[in-house]
Amino acid sequence: MSFLRSVAGALVLARPLxxxxxxxxxxxxxxxxxxxxxxxxxxxxxxxxxxxxxxAGYVEWNYRSELFAFGKRLGENFELPQLQxxxxxxxxAHQEEEKQRKLGIEEGDLxxxxxxxxxxxxxxxxxxYVEAFLKQSLPKVPKEGQEAIASYLLSTExxxxxxxxxGTKDLIFTTEYPPSPESLAESLQAVIGALADSSGVERAxxxxxxxxxxxxxxxxxxxxxxxxxxxQLLEEICQxxxxxxxxxxxxxxxxxxxxxxxxxxxxYANRQLLGKGFGEDVPTATETAALDALQSLFDIxxxxxxxxxxxxxxxxxxxxxx
Amino acid sequence: MSNSHLFLKSGFPRxxxxxxxxxxxxxxxxxxxxxxxxxxxxxxxxxxxENHLVDFAKENPGIVVYVKPRRHRTPVLVGEYLxxxxxxLSCRNSTQEEITKWVDLLRTQNGSSSSLRLRKMxxxxxxxxxxxWTPFLLRxxxxxxxxxxxxxxxxxxxxxxxxxxxxxxxxxxxxxLGDEDVLSQKRAE
Numbered sequence: 352m353s354f355l356r357s358v359a360g361a362l363v364l365a366r367p368l369x370x371x372x373x374x375x376x377x378x379x380x381x382x383x384x385x386x387x388x389x390x391x392x393x394x395x396x397x398x399x400x401x402x403x404x405x406x407a408g409y410v411e412w413n414y415r416s417e418l419f420a421f422g423k424r425l426g427e428n429f430e431l432p433q434l435q436x437x438x439x440x441x442x443x444a445h446q447e448e449e450k451q452r453k454l455g456i457e458e459g460d461l462x463x464x465x466x467x468x469x470x471x472x473x474x475x476x477x478x479x480y481v482e483a484f485l486k487q488s489l490p491k492v493p494k495e496g497q498e499a500i501a502s503y504l505l506s507t508e509x510x511x512x513x514x515x516x517x518g519t520k521d522l523i524f525t526t527e528y529p530p531s532p533e534s535l536a537e538s539l540q541a542v543i544g545a546l547a548d549s550s551g552v553e554r555a556x557x558x559x560x561x562x563x564x565x566x567x568x569x570x571x572x573x574x575x576x577x578x579x580x581x582x583q584l585l586e587e588i589c590q591x592x593x594x595x596x597x598x599x600x601x602x603x604x605x606x607x608x609x610x611x612x613x614x615x616x617x618x619y620a621n622r623q624l625l626g627k628g629f630g631e632d633v634p635t636a637t638e639t640a641a642l643d644a645l646q647s648l649f650d651i652x653x654x655x656x657x658x659x660x661x662x663x664x665x666x667x668x669x670x671x672x673x
Numbered sequence: 674m675s676n677s678h679l680f681l682k683s684g685f686p687r688x689x690x691x692x693x694x695x696x697x698x699x700x701x702x703x704x705x706x707x708x709x710x711x712x713x714x715x716x717x718x719x720x721x722x723e724n725h726l727v728d729f730a731k732e733n734p735g736i737v738v739y740v741k742p743r744r745h746r747t748p749v750l751v752g753e754y755l756x757x758x759x760x761x762l763s764c765r766n767s768t769q770e771e772i773t774k775w776v777d778l779l780r781t782q783n784g785s786s787s788s789l790r791l792r793k794m795x796x797x798x799x800x801x802x803x804x805x806w807t808p809f810l811l812r813x814x815x816x817x818x819x820x821x822x823x824x825x826x827x828x829x830x831x832x833x834x835x836x837x838x839x840x841x842x843x844x845x846x847x848x849x850l851g852d853e854d855v856l857s858q859k860r861a862e
Contacts, residue, residue, distance in 0.1 A: 406753075411705050411739035424698055424735030516690040518702045518755045561695025568691050569798050603809045603817065615809045629807065654802065660695055 405528045406521040417522060425517065427558065430549040433469075437541035440534050441465040443524040466541035473544030476552065476671070478505055480559040483669040488658055489572075492649045499576035504563055510536035513562050553666060565660050572651040573642070581641035585618070585625075588648060595621030599637045602627060616640045678790050685796035689756050689783055700755045700783040703737040704776065708748040713766075718748035720769040721776075733780065750775055758785035 406412065415431070418438075422429040444465040451461055481504050485497045492500075503509060511532035514520075523530045523538050530538075547555035578584045586597050603615040616636035617627040626647055628639025646652045692698055706726070708718040722740060730738045750762040750772070760779065764772055819826060 411741055413737070413739075416737050417703075420702070420735050420737045424702070426696060426698075513690060515757075516755055517698070520757075562690070565691040565695045568694055603812065605808060613808075615807075629809075653799065 403529060414522075421518060421522060425558070427546055427554065428550055429545060433545045433548055434542070436464045437466045437469050437545040438519065438522045438524055438538055439463065439465050440523065440525045440530075440537070441467055442526045446526055466538060466544075469541035469544035469548070470537045471540075471544070472547065473540035473542065473555075474505070476543055476547055476555050477540060477559050477563060479669050479671045480556045480664065481505060481564060483664045484560060484564050484662065487664055487668070488662060489649070489651065492576075492651060496576045496578075496649065496651075500567070500572065503575045504566060507532050507536045509563070509566055510539050513566065514539035517562065552671070556664070556666070556669065560660065560662070560664075564658075567658055568660070571653055573646065573653075578642070578645060581638055581645055585641045585644055585648075588645070589620050592648075594623075594625075597625075599640060601633070618644045681790040682788060683790040683792050685792060686794065687796060692783065698755070699733065699735050699780065701736050701752050701780050702755050703739065703753045704779060705739040705741055705751040705753075706748075707741045707743055707746065707751070709745055710742050712745055715748040717766070717768045717772055718764055721772040724769065725773055729776065736780065750779065752779035752785075754784050756784050758788070760785040760787060 407414070414435075418429075418431050418434050422431075422434065444463040447463050448461050452458075478501070481501045482497065485492075485500055489497060489500070514535040517539070519535060519538050519542070520529060523534055525531075525534050527534075543555050543558060546558055582597075589595065589597050598619045599616050600619055601614065602617045604613065606612045612631055614630055614633050614636040615627065616630070616633065616639075618625045618637070618640045626640050626642075626644030628636055628641070628643050630636030630639050688694075689700065690698075692700070706718060706722060708715040708722070710719070726738065726740070730736070748764045748767070750764055752760045752762075754760070762775055762779075764775065767775070
């Protein structure tokens with residue numbers, strides 16, 4: 352085929368020599384396209400996967416509009432300079448200062464505000480509010496359990512997840528892209544701080560409730576907090592609440608002395624069944640039963656009444672002091 | 674569903690970040706309208722920008738709108754979502770009404786719906802309210818103190834009466850009747 356084509360080309364080229372007509376332009380088949388594309392693809396494959404491009408590098412990018420929209424999207428009124436400060440990580444500020452110092456700018460003009468102060472304030476507000484919220488919505492859970500649940504809500508992973516779903520990823524000024532979970536979490540705390548500064552602590556509390564406390568929805572609370580020694584804890588609780596002596600009893604078993612043995616243990620106190628559980632041997636089953644009893648005593652069963660996220664925690668109950 | 678959907682990302686309809694539980698956050702974070710200033714295929718897009726875009730931006734302050742004119746290219750809508758999705762829509766030869774509808778779709782969905790195959794139209798984290806069935810569930814009270822091996826429990830439930838058993842039963846009935854007859858005779862005496 353290519354031979355034929357080259358012969359045809361030669362004929363076309365040869366024609367002007369024979370006749371006196373002007374050279375007719377012809378649409379050639381571009382035979383360089385496919386090899387070039389192949390070569391480009393080959394080179395791309397050799398380089399491996401590329402790093403994600405920061406959105407800020409696009410032509411259609413306006414940081415000011417993005418900041419404005421960030422506040423409006425969440426239904427809050429931020430002061431934009433403060434919000435921008437909340438998105439400036441310390442590492443980035445240092446880097447910028449270093450660059451400017453190299454250019455010979457005086458020390459007095461070098462200061463770039465970073466979000467450390469705001470993040471500190473925000474994390475303080477978030478912790479205080481989450482603790483107050485848990486105290487009000489899980490009144491029967493002991494302090495240890497409330498602390499465990501609060502530490503889940505305020506952990507870097509949870510905060511980073513919330514932060515990235517609020518669209519901070521493209522707004523944060525950091526030295527690395529995409530921003531690390533730590534910087535995502537820190538900037539969310541800083542946003543809470545900035546909100547408290549611009550529209551008052553009450554709005555910041557509502558923000559924490561709407562975006563951080565709601566992460567508890569449909570969570571199994573036993574996953575977030577499992578008592579280490581449930582039987583001892585159950586005994587203590589029963590003593591405190593005067594429910595009577597704790598007494599585990601075998602409700603049933605099957606497959607004794609086999610690999611697939613199963614024991615069903617119920618925990619009674621004062622002839623009342625508190626909880627029951629299964630296990631491959633009696634101690635395990637007792638422990639499961641104790642956990643079950645604790646769940647119903649603390650009202651953290653999986654079929655408990657759902658959390659009320661419209662809850663108004665009174666400001667005086669939020670312990671901001673210290 | 675065609676074969677081309679087999680490798681499409683699949684999932685369940687879910688609200689990201691418990692959206693709407695605390696407060697509702699519009700999931701479309703920015704929208705880019707690309708169009709040509711004089712090509713006919715961009716007519717609808719130009720009309721949309723002229724007549725509706727300012728109102729749209731005013732009504733949705735949480736969405737950043739970028740308008741990008743470019744020569745002799747097809748008009749395009751690009752939506753970017755909070756979950757990182759990016760949706761590209763060609764609006765070649767669309768009218769402004771059609772574009773209004775597409776923009777409204779982008780505004781109200783929570784991710785790029787065209788790149789997700791729904792496995793089911795519903796989803797639940799707790800499939801069973803009652804919990805899993807166990808052999809200990811709803812057992813009869815007699816089964817509790819049962820000693821094994823037991824003759825009673827080993828019998829089939831639907832075993833018919835044997836001829837021998839029937840005879841023995843008949844004999845017992847007669848004997849009982851006989852005893853009663855003797856008693857009634859004695860009473861009569």
